[in-house]
Amino acid sequence: MIKASAYTFKILRYDAQDPQSGPRFATYRINVIPGLTVLAVLNRIRDEIDGTLSFRSSCRSAVCGSCGMVINGKIDLACRTQVAAFATDTIILEPLPNFEVIRDLVVDMTPFWRMYEKIQPYLIRKSPVPEKEIPQSEAERLRIDQFVNCILCACCYGACPVLAREPDYVGPAAAAKLERFVLDSRDERPGEALEIVNDERGVWACDTVFRCIDACPKDVRPTDAIVGLRKSILKHRYNMMRGRVNHED
Amino acid sequence: MLLNTLYERAVAKGVKIYPEWFVTALCIEEGLCHGVVALDTQNGSLIPVRAKVTFFGTGGYGRVFQQSTNALINTGSGIGMAYTAGAPLKDMEFVQFHPTTLIGTNILMSEACRGEGAYLVNNQGERFMQRYVPTAMELAPRDIVSRCIQTEINEGRGFDHPLGKHVHLDLRHLGAKKILERLPGIRNISIDFLGIDPITDPIPIQPGQHYSMGGIDVNARCASEVRGFYAGGECSCVSVHGANRLGGNSLLETIVFGKLAAQAIDEDMTKSPLPLPDEKPLLRLKDEIEAKIRRLSEPGRGEKAYRIHAELGATMTEKVGVFRTRTELEEALQTLIGLKERYRKVGVSSAVRYMNYELINALEQEYMLEVAHTIILGAILREESRGAHFRLDFKTRNDQDWLKHTIARIGPDGAPAISFKEVVMTRYTPMERKY
Numbered sequence: 304m305i306k307a308s309a310y311t312f313k314i315l316r317y318d319a320q321d322p323q324s325g326p327r328f329a330t331y332r333i334n335v336i337p338g339l340t341v342l343a344v345l346n347r348i349r350d351e352i353d354g355t356l357s358f359r360s361s362c363r364s365a366v367c368g369s370c371g372m373v374i375n376g377k378i379d380l381a382c383r384t385q386v387a388a389f390a391t392d393t394i395i396l397e398p399l400p401n402f403e404v405i406r407d408l409v410v411d412m413t414p415f416w417r418m419y420e421k422i423q424p425y426l427i428r429k430s431p432v433p434e435k436e437i438p439q440s441e442a443e444r445l446r447i448d449q450f451v452n453c454i455l456c457a458c459c460y461g462a463c464p465v466l467a468r469e470p471d472y473v474g475p476a477a478a479a480k481l482e483r484f485v486l487d488s489r490d491e492r493p494g495e496a497l498e499i500v501n502d503e504r505g506v507w508a509c510d511t512v513f514r515c516i517d518a519c520p521k522d523v524r525p526t527d528a529i530v531g532l533r534k535s536i537l538k539h540r541y542n543m544m545r546g547r548v549n550h551e552d
Numbered sequence: 553m554l555l556n557t558l559y560e561r562a563v564a565k566g567v568k569i570y571p572e573w574f575v576t577a578l579c580i581e582e583g584l585c586h587g588v589v590a591l592d593t594q595n596g597s598l599i600p601v602r603a604k605v606t607f608f609g610t611g612g613y614g615r616v617f618q619q620s621t622n623a624l625i626n627t628g629s630g631i632g633m634a635y636t637a638g639a640p641l642k643d644m645e646f647v648q649f650h651p652t653t654l655i656g657t658n659i660l661m662s663e664a665c666r667g668e669g670a671y672l673v674n675n676q677g678e679r680f681m682q683r684y685v686p687t688a689m690e691l692a693p694r695d696i697v698s699r700c701i702q703t704e705i706n707e708g709r710g711f712d713h714p715l716g717k718h719v720h721l722d723l724r725h726l727g728a729k730k731i732l733e734r735l736p737g738i739r740n741i742s743i744d745f746l747g748i749d750p751i752t753d754p755i756p757i758q759p760g761q762h763y764s765m766g767g768i769d770v771n772a773r774c775a776s777e778v779r780g781f782y783a784g785g786e787c788s789c790v791s792v793h794g795a796n797r798l799g800g801n802s803l804l805e806t807i808v809f810g811k812l813a814a815q816a817i818d819e820d821m822t823k824s825p826l827p828l829p830d831e832k833p834l835l836r837l838k839d840e841i842e843a844k845i846r847r848l849s850e851p852g853r854g855e856k857a858y859r860i861h862a863e864l865g866a867t868m869t870e871k872v873g874v875f876r877t878r879t880e881l882e883e884a885l886q887t888l889i890g891l892k893e894r895y896r897k898v899g900v901s902s903a904v905r906y907m908n909y910e911l912i913n914a915l916e917q918e919y920m921l922e923v924a925h926t927i928i929l930g931a932i933l934r935e936e937s938r939g940a941h942f943r944l945d946f947k948t949r950n951d952q953d954w955l956k957h958t959i960a961r962i963g964p965d966g967a968p969a970i971s972f973k974e975v976v977m978t979r980y981t982p983m984e985r986k987y
Contacts, residue, residue: 320906336714338656338746346624350858354901354910362623364659365744367555383744405594406907412571425564451553 306392310335312344314356315397317404326404328395329353335386341394342370342382345408358408365520368456372408373397378458378518399461401470414470415457418477422499426484427492443488450483450528452521459525462518464510471504475515475525478506482528485535494539497532506532554806573599575630576915578606578781579837580637585781586829588633589838593912596905598841600834604826605780605817608634609810612764612786613923617873618865619716619760621653621660630787632919634768635926635968639776641960642769642789642973644923645930648797648940649874650762651697656715657745658760661738663799665721665755666690668734672701673720673754674709680719693985695796695940698759702874705758713756715746720754759874763802765793765940766930769959769973774813780826784813791957791975794982795939845905848914853899857914860891860898864924872928877944881932888928892921926960926968933958933970949984 309332317326331348342360349356358381361367365383372381374396375389386394402410459475466472481500484490500506506529515525562569572594579586579600587603613628614620635641651672652661666672672690674680684700685692692700701719704710710717723731723738728751731739735750742748742755767789770776774784785805792804820826847853864887871884895918900910936950937943956972963969975982 320904338715340657340745343657349910350856354856355904355908357907357909361625363657364623364741367623385744385747387747409907411594416571420563423564425560451556453556455556 305335305337305387306390308334309392310344310386311393312348313393313395314348314407315395316356316407317398318406319404320406329356337387339386340382341374341384341386341396342380344386344394345381345396356408357406366454368454371399371456371458371461371520373399373461378462380456380458380520383520399457401461401463401466402457412457415455415460415474415476418473419455419480422473422477422481423492423496424477424480424484426487426490427496428489429491429493437489439488446486446488447483449523450479450486453479453483453523454521456520458518458520459515459523462514464512464514465508469504469508472508473500473505475509475529478509478532479523479525479528482531485532494535494542497536497539500532501536506536554803574912575610575633576841577837578608578633578637578639579834580639580778580781581830581833583777584779584827584829585637586831586834589834589841591841591905591912591915593907596908598838598845600831600838602829602831602834603780604829605782605821607774607813607817608768608781608783608787609785610783610787612767613920613927614761614764615861616864616868616920616924616927617647617761618862618869619653619658619758621650621658621760621762627916627920628764628787628923629916629919630783631764631767632916632922634776634781634783634787635922635960635962636919638962639778639781640769641926642766642957643791643795643930644766644926644960645934645941645958646765646793646795646939647761647872647927648694648763648765649698649759651694651701651759652721652757653760653762654741654746655713655718655756655758658758659741659745660762661721661741661755661757663694664735665723665738668723668730669726671720671722671725672697673722674704675711675719676709678709680704680709693796694762694799695942698874699942701757701759706875710758711756715756716758718756718758721757722754723750724752724754761869761873763793763797765789765795765797766927769957772812773816774809775816775820780829782813782817784809795941844915845911848898848900848911849903850899853897855894855897855899857895857898857900857910857917860895860917861913861920863887864891864920868924868927872924872931875942875944876931878932878935881928885928885932888921888925892925895921922962922968926970929968929970930958930960951982955982 312331313328316329333344345358359369361369363382365380370381374384398404398408398410405411463475466474509529513526573590574593575588575590577589585606587601590599608630610630611626614622614626616628671679672681681689704719705717710719731751739750742750764786767787768783770783770788774782867884867887871880898914900914935946936954937947938949955975959971959973960968
């Protein structure tokens with residue numbers, strides 16, 4: 304329910320190229336109607352009030368993952384958040400945590416992409432590439448379903464308490480992406496490929512406190528992936544010790 | 553899903569990606585493409601990119617219309633850049649309108665809804681499709697259903713809402729179980745973006761721009777007439793969709809023509825080496841963009857790009873939309889010419905060049921006006937109704953005079969000059985769709 308005809312928006316402003324001016328909250332009063340999203344308000348502020356406000360957006364329909372931010376303390380996509388969703392008529396917007404801010408709500412995503420590329424986010428095959436597609440049964444597709452839904456918005460990355468203290472941690476999104484391929488019936492990566500995440504900055508760093516699951520706007524459960532990867536690593540280790548490396552795993 | 557897989561394959565192949573670079577202009581001189589000028593939005597510098605081959609996969613121009621299912625970034629600026637640089641555009645008047653888009657955001661409420669049995673209902677509680685296409689009802693083609701809904705709204709049988717006039721897409725009779733099992737995405741969108749649960753309430757929908765059939769004129773190898781310049785996907789017009797794309801056929805453009813373009817480029821680069829692009833035209837273009845940005849950042853320029861965008865969008869949706877007439881198209885043309893004039897006074901609040909989205913919007917706005925200009929002119933000239941282009945003053949299809957493409961080129965005075973091109977006939981002779 305809408306709480307008032309005009310809402311107060313407090314937005315954390317900062318310009319990394321002008322650090323002297325320091326982070327500060329800018330306040331805007333905006334008339335609202337039912338159905339209005341936080342992203343629509345941000346666009347209005349930039350258009351009509353303050354052209355210097357910086358934030359990312361693209362699809363406005365929760366599929367591109369550009370507009371992740373902290374909205375009244377909760378990490379979510381601005382596009383799919385209704386202004387009426389809160390028990391207050393004040394909405395506070397802050398950039399995603401665990402990233403360097405470039406300007407206002409825009410963060411530098413470089414570390415996120417670095418981790419994503421590190422885990423080899425693509426099908427790895429040993430068999431020759433077939434002429435046609437590789438079929439997958441419905442059950443096989445279902446195994447990877449939740450991880451396929453990841454839109455790389457980095458909401459989980461921002462919510463992760465491990466990343467707050469260990470910036471080199473692989474993070475929930477990259478782990479979920481790796482598990483998506485490990486579970487894929489068509490993927491043939493060897494067990495050793497999991498060594499990328501088999502250390503104190505990899506899957507063993509996770510506190511399993513499920514903040515990533517809370518933050519995900521697409522109902523992905525990165526913790527499931529991390530637990531799954533831990534099991535796969537142990538299984539591979541066990542097989543190595545017994546001298547039975549099964550490359551089909 | 554496609555986007556993720558494409559990105560993943562690019563990572564696998566070691567393709568270098570510049571995620572923060574925004575292309576500001578295409579460089580064509582003497583029939584040869586020399587590359588692009590890009591703005592690095594992270595540090596604000598302008599970068600000339602010299603290239604033997606430039607391929608555009610920049611998407612459609614949905615945001616030229618106020619009501620569009622497209623992403624906010626689908627401004628059509630890539631098409632506008634190609635046109636401004638001298639590449640011809642084809643069939644720009646063919647614009648697809650999807651019948652069922654959520655009011656407010658115009659997010660697509662896919663055909664799956666009607667496929668599962670959803671009803672379209674007006675403010676009389678009537679399933680109005682029975683008056684128009686009783687045989688197909690809600691399952692009639694997109695262009696027809698869009699016109700039916702628009703007629704209901706225009707004749708006062710729609711509903712009013714602060715976010716827009718609409719009719720109802722009613723799923724309730726399908727029951728909670730079926731909605732949750734078969735249409736979970738539709739339900740999530742309705743709840744997240746409008747606060748409406750389709751299990752208990754009908755979804756307010758209206759037609760919205762959905763797909764750009766026209767675009768950069770390319771052949772079946774995705775090559776334009778400019779050496780070294782190729783385009784694929786929605787920004788291009790191979791003309792596989794004619795005047796009316798069928799649902800699912802955009803995949804044809806992305807997947808089939810993506811591959812054909814790659815093969816053609818490979819062939820052109822190896823078999824007959826392309827001439828080396830020249831640095832000078834690129835540096836000249838960079839200076840031009842530099843000057844343009846400086847002008848936009850001058851103090852005291854009172855016009856704002858967002859106002860021009862809003863007026864352009866409203867005009868396009870109202871007068872160049874589902875129904876078209878000469879009178880309204882001429883009005884739209886006058887509005888557009890006025891907006892182009894006003895654009896010359898557009899300014900941005902800050903001269904900072906990094907992460908300055910107001911600046912990017914202003915740069916894109918200029919290209920959007922050009923794209924709109926070609927759409928309107930094509931729509932005025934085409935005095936017939938064909939596919940998604942429906943003229944109330946010329947309601948029938950006229951193959952005698954109009955079985956041909958319109959080609960828009962930027963003229964010496966800066967306005968589009970429209971010429972015509974024969975349609976390539978292959979296995980099937982085009983014929984009128986009958987019910």
